[in-house]
Amino acid sequence: MTTLTTAPLAPLIECLYQQAGAATSPSLNGVSDEERDRLMHSKTDYVALYTMLKDLWLPVSRDTGNLLYLLARSTQAKAIVEFGTSFGLSTLFLAAALRDNGGGVLIGSEFEPSKIALAREHFIAGGVSDLIEIREGDALVTLATHLPEVVDLLLLDGAKALYGEVLNCVEKHLRPGALVVADNTNYCPEYLAHVRSPQNGYLSVPFADDLELSIRLC
Numbered sequence: 001m002t003t004l005t006t007a008p009l010a011p012l013i014e015c016l017y018q019q020a021g022a023a024t025s026p027s028l029n030g031v032s033d034e035e036r037d038r039l040m041h042s043k044t045d046y047v048a049l050y051t052m053l054k055d056l057w058l059p060v061s062r063d064t065g066n067l068l069y070l071l072a073r074s075t076q077a078k079a080i081v082e083f084g085t086s087f088g089l090s091t092l093f094l095a096a097a098l099r100d101n102g103g104g105v106l107i108g109s110e111f112e113p114s115k116i117a118l119a120r121e122h123f124i125a126g127g128v129s130d131l132i133e134i135r136e137g138d139a140l141v142t143l144a145t146h147l148p149e150v151v152d153l154l155l156l157d158g159a160k161a162l163y164g165e166v167l168n169c170v171e172k173h174l175r176p177g178a179l180v181v182a183d184n185t186n187y188c189p190e191y192l193a194h195v196r197s198p199q200n201g202y203l204s205v206p207f208a209d210d211l212e213l214s215i216r217l218c
Helices: 009-022 033-041 046-052 062-074 089-100 113-125 160-173 189-195
Strands: 079-083 105-110 132-136 151-156 174-182 202-207 211-216
Touching (some): 009 113, 062 089, 062 174, 151 160, 174 189
Parallel strands (some): 079 105, 079 151, 151 174
Antiparallel strands (some): 202 211
16 A cells, blocks of 8 residues: 555545646637747746646646656655646655655745645645645746755656756756656757757656656766
């Protein structure tokens, strides 16, 4: 039996996925596909996009959530950093792994206050709030300082154009063998070029449709 597959976390996650599937974003309806694509690739206008997306959960898939748990468990992760907490579904998978690893800390980042408030309720309901610290604001600021000396796993699932910059904030803390998981990487050609170049200290492979799994080599 594991934290992930038993109450209170297992039924909570199922309930949250149902809520996520029913969520809508009226403010996004009037935005053209071309403008959405531009905003997804922008390093300056991403706040406008994610403000419009504040009612959407934007969760990782169930399979990706289970993969995150497996990766964190198999590496015996004790310190995890997450870029893009949203309503906290991916955070719950990772926190379950920390619990089953004997404890640790997960530092998340999210700039939308309403999402943070609800995510914290989810963490309490799931019995893992003691493992999680969510930092409100721009991740380029909140993740730039006061991180654990050694980070075992980094999840990138926020503004896609910032993946490279967030990695740069955390990189000096990544131990050899640390994992970096990046979701929706079809929007991140510069990031992919960086982690797929061995001279930058990573070995990286595409995983599933648009997931990239990288290991820090040194």
